[in-house]
Amino acid sequence: MKNDDPLDNLFDKLLENESIFKSKEVLRPSYTPEFLPHRDRQINSLATILVSALRGDTPSNILIYGKTGTGKTAATRHVGFELEKKSENLNTFCSVLYINCEIIDTQYRLVANLARQFGEDIPMTGWPTDQVFTKFKETIDSKQQVLIIILDEVDKLIKKGDDVLYNLSRINEDLKNSKVSIIGVSNDLKFTEFLDPRVKSSLGEEEIVFPPYDAEQISDILHQRAEMAYKEGVLDDMVIPLCSAFAAQEHGDARRALDLLRVSGELAERESKQVVEERHVRNAQEKIENDRIVEVVRTLPTQSKLALYSVILLRKNGYVNVTTGEVYNVYRQLSQNIDMDILTQRRVTDLISELDMLGILNAVVVSKGRYGRTKEIDLSVPVESTLEVLFEDYKLKPLENFKPVITSQTHL
Numbered sequence: 001m002k003n004d005d006p007l008d009n010l011f012d013k014l015l016e017n018e019s020i021f022k023s024k025e026v027l028r029p030s031y032t033p034e035f036l037p038h039r040d041r042q043i044n045s046l047a048t049i050l051v052s053a054l055r056g057d058t059p060s061n062i063l064i065y066g067k068t069g070t071g072k073t074a075a076t077r078h079v080g081f082e083l084e085k086k087s088e089n090l091n092t093f094c095s096v097l098y099i100n101c102e103i104i105d106t107q108y109r110l111v112a113n114l115a116r117q118f119g120e121d122i123p124m125t126g127w128p129t130d131q132v133f134t135k136f137k138e139t140i141d142s143k144q145q146v147l148i149i150i151l152d153e154v155d156k157l158i159k160k161g162d163d164v165l166y167n168l169s170r171i172n173e174d175l176k177n178s179k180v181s182i183i184g185v186s187n188d189l190k191f192t193e194f195l196d197p198r199v200k201s202s203l204g205e206e207e208i209v210f211p212p213y214d215a216e217q218i219s220d221i222l223h224q225r226a227e228m229a230y231k232e233g234v235l236d237d238m239v240i241p242l243c244s245a246f247a248a249q250e251h252g253d254a255r256r257a258l259d260l261l262r263v264s265g266e267l268a269e270r271e272s273k274q275v276v277e278e279r280h281v282r283n284a285q286e287k288i289e290n291d292r293i294v295e296v297v298r299t300l301p302t303q304s305k306l307a308l309y310s311v312i313l314l315r316k317n318g319y320v321n322v323t324t325g326e327v328y329n330v331y332r333q334l335s336q337n338i339d340m341d342i343l344t345q346r347r348v349t350d351l352i353s354e355l356d357m358l359g360i361l362n363a364v365v366v367s368k369g370r371y372g373r374t375k376e377i378d379l380s381v382p383v384e385s386t387l388e389v390l391f392e393d394y395k396l397k398p399l400e401n402f403k404p405v406i407t408s409q410t411h412l
């Protein structure tokens with residue numbers, strides 16, 4: 001029989017619990033607060049360089065560096081927004097265009113996207129790139145204006161060649177009326193090493209560094225957000241200090257701190273609790289770390305998964321701090337079993353180094369006397385949840401009675 005009682009709905013029970021959040025949105029990365037604590041110096045430097053745009057001059061190009069979560073995007077967008085606001089008040093024409101190069105990563109798509117922001121109808125593909133560039137230049141040069149183009153994650157762009165950066169850095173030579181200046185944002189401090197020296201010097205006319213936050217600074221950032229995000233009195237006293245401490249260990253990453261603050265609340269809410277406690281933060285830290293690792297492992301190529309599986313099988317058979325030689329032994333046994341190309345030991349050692357860099361393994365170089373040097377490798381991830389992700393790859397299967405065969409010649 002159909003139940004028409006409006007109170008008997010799947011969501012009723014859930015809605016009965018009053019939410020501890022006032023606005024969860026302000027804890028999401030897409031939200032840019034109006035005030036950014038501990039970034040006055042960087043914001044002022046940016047504004048000092050960009051003010052020339054309001055006078056109709058071309059501001060210097062700027063490169064912004066800093067590790068992930070240090071507020072580069074938030075500060076740059078904030079300054080861009082203020083600049084546009086001021087320009088409207090002054091009746092000058094300044095526009096700030098934002099492109100995330102992780103998403104828009106080819107010259108064609110980038111310039112087409114810029115042109116579309118001016119209402120030009122350019123197809124996603126099909127035109128010669130030169131034509132798109134010419135159209136873009138014609139469009140912006142049709143009136144006197146200063147454009148600031150923010151290229152966030154600019155390092156992703158040069159993976160496909162630096163033509164677009166070269167062309168953009170020289171664009172003012174072809175313009176009569178408008179002026180363009182570029183802000184490149186990157187968390188890869190070394191990316192300019194790969195640039196054409198002309199592009200490098202043009203883009204890096206000014207450089208601004210965003211240092212990591214310390215625990216106290218992160219705590220200020222969290223207090224500001226918590227006030228907007230949570231209802232009064234729902235955060236236990238230890239919640240913000242603990243989120244700050246965890247995020248400070250993570251090279252002062254404000255994004256991680258905000259994620260922790262949000263996930264802690266979500267976990268408390270899932271238990272129908274009206275207060276977020278210290279243990280919710282600890283569980284949130286574990287959950288976020290686990291989710292990160294799972295995502296990294298999931299996207300590894302099968303050969304890397306096989307190297308990782310080899311380390312796990314050694315661990316399960318009682319081996320700790322295993323050597324690259326031991327891993328290679330097991331790797332070979334496994335690849336024969338599952339009919340895959342067998343890589344050389346050197347290549348597998350490279351894969352192990354990559355897994356080390358990703359934080360999945362911990363490999364320490366040790367000397368073995370006359371046998372030379374090897375790496376002692378340990379797992380940095382929980383065995384069972386990692387195995388679950390590995391077995392999502394149809395080529396890898398659980399091996400219940402697997403016994404590693406370690407031959408003496410390959411113990412290094």
Ligand SMILES: Nc1ncnc2c1ncn2[C@@H]1O[C@H](COP(=O)(O)OP(=O)(O)OP(=O)(O)O)[C@@H](O)[C@H]1O
Nearest residue numbers: 029036037068069070071072073074187221254255
């Ligand atoms: N000083 C600050 N005050 C308030 N919120 C901040 C501050 N710095 C960073 N945040 C917040 O932290 C999160 C990450 O910041 P942002 O995206 O600007 O970092 P980023 O340095 O650009 O990182 P990535 O290099 O990974 O893109 C955002 O939600 C942002 O609003």
